């Protein structure tokens with residue numbers, strides 16, 4: 001049945017050129033006051049002023065009355081680690097007592113503690129426990145999430161996580177875009193022979209992941225004490241040979257050359273970038289790499305150094321914002337919280353932040369033609385937020401405004 005969404009105080013469409021938005025374009029949201037939208041077959045058929053849409057409504061049309069609230073496209077979260085077992089609440093407490101993220105990692109905690117628990121879980125157990133996070137994303141207004149593996153670090157455990165992601169994509173209403181992050185850390189048993197782990201990644205894991213079509217992207221944690229730029233280059237180059245797109249965890253904890261590497265490889269994205277300098281920003285611009293900024297992880301680690309978002313926007317980069325949802329450095333699935341941090345700490349205007357969280361994020365996942373804005377022909381992923389001015393979604397922070405989430409024109413039902 002066709003659907004008409006009416007009585008939207010603001011229908012925030014983000015209609016615009018069919019490419020990622022840069023510079024001043026990031027402030028143009030194409031808002032329709034007192035707007036309405038027609039949806040058929042799960043796709044946006046038309047957006048417009050209430051009168052214009054009402055004239056087109058047929059008798060068999062199902063009407064969704066937004067009640068004078070705001071309608072936004074579903075958020076597209078382009079960087080998350082949403083499949084893991086257990087939590088790291090103990091480390092949260094240790095950090096409050098003064099331990100740093102790096103000290104905890106060096107003593108066997110951090111990523112490796114989540115790896116131990118994730119290895120011990122079956123695929124069924126992971127799917128069952130991570131449905132909870134699917135619901136959280138949908139509840140806060142996110143309709144597509146990028147999902148990295150990376151807590152298995154063995155062939156079978158990485159495949160298990162990627163298969164769990166595939167099942168979550170088909171069994172829940174949230175859409176997942178899978179990325180292989182076997183190079184998230186060097187696992188315990190390879191610590192004394194890291195070269196053998198890089199060989200395992202290149203010779204066995206990547207070919208298998210590609211053969212089973214379990215991932216669209218490959219990511220590497222390029223950082224001091226994790227993977228060097230040389231190792232990252234080898235892994236990512238091999239991934240490209242298997243047809244995978246490239247993403248890089250770059251310059252998160254130090255200026256380790258990750259942004260330069262992403263530029264050299266013409267990766268799709270370079271993510272984090274807290275320590276990236278002007279030369280790194282220029283390199284990203286020259287190479288057309290999209291920066292994915294993750295202020296939730298800076299905040300949750302209690303750090304103070306946020307990425308240079310203003311310089312990136314001024315340099316003409318198509319900035320993206322994402323949650324980095326994971327049990328260690330960023331335990332939040334909330335894009336509204338990320339939008340709030342973007343305006344308070346990255347000095348992005350609310351409009352720039354929303355563009356970064358929707359249409360630019362969609363392009364960074366190779367899905368700019370189907371999601372990220374409410375335009376004719378795109379999938380009808382939209383959310384009714386309980387406010388009259390869309391900026392309140394981030395301005396009043398610490399609560400969720402999303403009242404109803406729709407994926408491909410269907411209401412999301414939450415338990």
Ligand code: NIG
Nearest residue numbers: 111221297324326327328329
């Ligand atoms: O993006 N930096 C590496 N990976 C994650 C943290 C993962 C974890 O601590 O479990 C991040 O911040």
Ligand code: FE
Nearest residue numbers: 079081249324
């Ligand atoms: Fe991450």
